[in-house]
Amino acid sequence: MGLIRATIRFFSDFGENVSAALESLRAAKGRSALTILGVVIGVATVMAMASIVAGIRDQIVSTFEIAGPTTFYVMKVWSQTPINPNDLPKWVRIRPNLTTTEAERIASLPEIAYAGIWAQTFSRVEFDGIRTQPGLISGADNGYTEIYGGELTSGRWFTRAELDRGSAVTIIDVNVAQKLFGSINPIDKLVHLGGRPAHVIGVYQAASNIFQPPGQEVQAIVPFRTLDHQFVIDKTNALFIPVKPRPGVTVADAENAVTIALREGRRLHPADHNTFDLITQDQILDTFNKLTGVFFLVMMVLSAVALLVGGIGVMAVMMISVTDRTREIGIRKAVGAARRDIMQQFLIEAMTLTGIGGVFGVIVGLAMGKLATAAMSVHADPPWMLTMIAVASSVGIGLFFGLVPARRAALMDPIDALRHE
Numbered sequence: 088m089g090l091i092r093a094t095i096r097f098f099s100d101f102g103e104n105v106s107a108a109l110e111s112l113r114a115a116k117g118r119s120a121l122t123i124l125g126v127v128i129g130v131a132t133v134m135a136m137a138s139i140v141a142g143i144r145d146q147i148v149s150t151f152e153i154a155g156p157t158t159f160y161v162m163k164v165w166s167q168t169p170i171n172p173n174d175l176p177k178w179v180r181i182r183p184n185l186t187t188t189e190a191e192r193i194a195s196l197p198e199i200a201y202a203g204i205w206a207q208t209f210s211r212v213e214f215d216g217i218r219t220q221p222g223l224i225s226g227a228d229n230g231y232t233e234i235y236g237g238e239l240t241s242g243r244w245f246t247r248a249e250l251d252r253g254s255a256v257t258i259i260d261v262n263v264a265q266k267l268f269g270s271i272n273p274i275d276k277l278v279h280l281g282g283r284p285a286h287v288i289g290v291y292q293a294a295s296n297i298f299q300p301p302g303q304e305v306q307a308i309v310p311f312r313t314l315d316h317q318f319v320i321d322k323t324n325a326l327f328i329p330v331k332p333r334p335g336v337t338v339a340d341a342e343n344a345v346t347i348a349l350r351e352g353r354r355l356h357p358a359d360h361n362t363f364d365l366i367t368q369d370q371i372l373d374t375f376n377k378l379t380g381v382f383f384l385v386m387m388v389l390s391a392v393a394l395l396v397g398g399i400g401v402m403a404v405m406m407i408s409v410t411d412r413t414r415e416i417g418i419r420k421a422v423g424a425a426r427r428d429i430m431q432q433f434l435i436e437a438m439t440l441t442g443i444g445g446v447f448g449v450i451v452g453l454a455m456g457k458l459a460t461a462a463m464s465v466h467a468d469p470p471w472m473l474t475m476i477a478v479a480s481s482v483g484i485g486l487f488f489g490l491v492p493a494r495r496a497a498l499m500d501p502i503d504a505l506r507h508e
Contacts, residue, residue, distance in 0.1 A: 119440060123441075125400050126440075133452065134451075136456075139456055159330050159365055161193070163179070163183075164182060165364035179323060190203055198332055198341045201233055201330070203228045203230050203328065203329060205327055206322075208325065212306050223306060224314065225305045225308045226318075228311060233331060237291060241289065244258070256309070257308065259307045260291055264290045405433060406491070429499075434490070437486065
């Protein structure tokens, strides 16, 4: 019953205490504003980083949905960081490069709907003295949209003969076409890819892909044989076989079939390790989660420091407030205020201080996150759950750091407090 009465009393006096807290903050605007600023910085940092990470993650998931959750890749070696092709470790050097024959063998398996051998290199696209910044040139085939999505806005894909011969033809990105040609129709025009001539046969509108950061978009697509014959390919990091299982075939079954086919083709014995790696969408996402997890943890630590500084500021301000209002505390005690009433008053004041900081921090953080994701062309929904947690945490900081000054005020002797000048 005592707890129930205390709870009822707390809420009945809550509004009055909040009003008193706001009046106290108005009386010391400068120090209150500086204290609130520390809380705002900490909360805003958390909110902004949460918005950015959530936006990037959502776009990655969207990218996976374009390719389909079952798509996986065969590579010579899978590494979270590129391996220097000019200084390969022995265990990588002894692995054979992927071949067109292996891609065709995989494509012929009953479990597989599509497989092809692709590669990428880094170069410029040039026309009539105008050239792009360095970007990716992709060697692929007509299954490109099955893996990466997007569509042709004009022109056509490669013919079978062009793919087999490695003809000097290319499909350019729509942004490249706009930069090089403007309003001129680029179809049948002769461009240069890294100094090598190629006729434009199509213009491609890419789907949004978070794995292609600014400056590294695929600027042109050529037949794989063209890239292989005319360019230098990093066959360790930039050569791969995309694989799409048939409908109804699980990723595990498709991977098992591909593994058996490659091991048989490479004449590996049962005790031999695979001389290739299979990479699934989940592995790529897991790698991303690890990288962003570390990044997010660092930002959380930095923002926690800012919140800690804000909390210490709250304690300092409240200690000063207790000293300045010693006589007021004595009068309240003299007219019957209990220790818990005094303590409750100063705790609510501290919580109000940090609560205001938390609200402004959320607003600033969401605005910062919105601007950052817009600049990155990433769509991000506001992290509402984290918003509520951030505000609650800021109020909790006020409660924690307000305990000492509130307790000091509650334990004051009313006679000594009334004598204070």
